[in-house]
Amino acid sequence: MARRNKLPITDVVQVLNPFKLKKQRIMNFNPAAGTSVRKPASEILITVFDYSADSCSQIVLNKVEETFKYLESPTLTWINIDGLRKEEVHAVCQQFLIHPLIEEDILSNGQRAKMDEINDRLFCLLPMIYFNKESSSVDLEQVSIVMGKNFVISFQEDPTRDVFDPVRTKLSLKGSRIRNGGADYLCYSLLDVIVDNYFIVMDKLGERIEMMEDLVQHQPNTRTLARINYLRRQVFLFKRAISPVRELVNGFLKSESDLLEDQVTKYYKDVYDHIIQCNDLADNYRDMVLNLQEMYHTQLNLKMNEIMKVLAVVTTLMAPPTLVAGIYGMNFHFMPELEKKYGYYYTLGGMGLLLILMIFIFRKRGWF
Template sequence: MASKKKIPIPQVLDVLNPFRQRKERIMQFNPAVGIAMRKPSDAVKITVFNYNATHLIERTLENVSDVFPYLESNGISWINVDGIRKEEVHAIATCFMIHPLLEEDILSVGQRAKMDEIGEHLFCLLPMMYFNADTSIVEQEQVSIVLGKNFIISFQDDPTRDLFDPIREKLRVASSRVRNGMADYLCYSLLDVIVDNYFVVLDKLAERIELMEDMVQHQPNTKTLARINFLRREVLLFKRAIVPVRELVNGFLKSESDLLEDRDTKYFKDVYDHIVQCVELAENYKDMVMNLQEMYHTQLNLKMNEIMKVLAVVTTLMAPLTLIAGIYGMNFTNMPELRSPNGYFVTLGSMGLILLFMIWLFRKRGWF
């Protein structure tokens, strides 16, 4: 687990309402109205890498129609669309003969990760996960990938961020394996980068869990419990998002499509191993957060027991003194001790000796 360091914790009241809204969107999502729920992006950025072992063309396209020539181009084409609008997606789907069902999946929101094989295309949809350090919220972006004979088309929701820069750098190197591979190897590379970033998010969650362990030990209050519940929900939503990715990658392993070369099967197997490990870690972190809740309640019980112990000791110490004071506070005339000139001091001394004796006895027995 990551080393201890100071980590910003969100104010519970500030993040709780947006979290509830996000939870409702995720947990109550209806695929039938997914397209209607999507808001068109303000801007769409289209980049193209056309390459083989000897040449590379890298372009940023102004118009969606500039994508059409790459259907029959030489080499492998990677078309990445940042920002999704119905017009651009429909135009690309029409040109590359992408099935309308796949087009609907690209335009939908909140879809479960899946892999489909329709016609001459392999299609996969999965979440790209990020960790927002300012709010401690796990954010996700839907990524759709279409694999064709000599092309890859990837669609991303957010035009301001992605994880594919390492792949772009490798494509610029003539001797790299991505540059010399086929389209299915590029598809593997995209999946591999996305899955590997899941571990980055898990590391951030692990840091939060470790911080919560310290807070439970030293600050077992209602705010700490609220933060534990917040963290538990983030871990659960993260796990819910990535578990279907295991089936997605397994779909590539089981596929007999001509678009997948036998020599690249081992690479998809490596991604499958990674996602299995990631799911297991997410399950472990979920158990750890549940244990944090139990630890919190245990700390509260221990604190309450300490308070009750102190109260019990004080009550026990005062009981004989209260008894003596009560006896000599009775209004009876025939009480010989009341006429003793030193009776007051003898009584106080006796009470003090009894108190000291009880304190010594309790400490000897280890009661406090």
């Protein structure tokens, strides 16, 4: 992994402080926690791209019923629905002949990435992943895509953000490949930008891992351990979310649906290669985070060893003077040197010379 410009330790502490994290939004689901019915969205945004090789129109609609006319449209249509409510999703699924099982998956929360083919409709569900800079966390948004002969419908949870801007830009360019392609190429384009965004998130996680390496070396304390554990959970969450996407893309490669043209299959192979690379990098990051925990314990042990070495040296240096002071502190009336005029100073001088001699011997042996 390439080294990057490092932030000061004070900035690292501020970025990776798990005790100041805000609560994640409801869209942040755990792929391993099962599914549940989601809360209805407060607002819905419907955007339609109706296009052909020669023209492209972008329309914002207020009601899902206004999309029904595109079922029999001679042009290709991308219907993007941001915000999910059961009534609207049910109406769209009924009109576009989408199976109730697919409808149930669209409305469910925390689904594992999957791909299905039911009643001449190709369906895939996968996480759209963002990196939250404010909390240094991984945010997941479930995206569902349904493909028919001349349409693609995408269902998103959050109307305020997505990663589809590159697709919108290509649709606005006359003569672009996506304008000359079919619904299968549009579906590929959506999957491609979602998977490409995984690399952006991984790059941010990689930066945090490098920051933590410096933090472990400078501040191996309990707060640093808490930050390592928090980063480990984010990396594991990312890894669990993207792992099934490989099977999803492989489903398109193995599908014999008439909706997929042979010349477009090679593009799905490119997405498959990207998701394999993404999984490999996620495995590397997971190992690096685990190594951070080992590094933390190693640094802690080294710090403890330094402390014990200092204490041992101090104790050893004080042992001879303590012995001499103990001998001359005995309450015997007849002892040599007790009647000496300068005996007290001779004794202190002898203790001092003994300390200097011991320090010289220890330094020569390289003990400290």
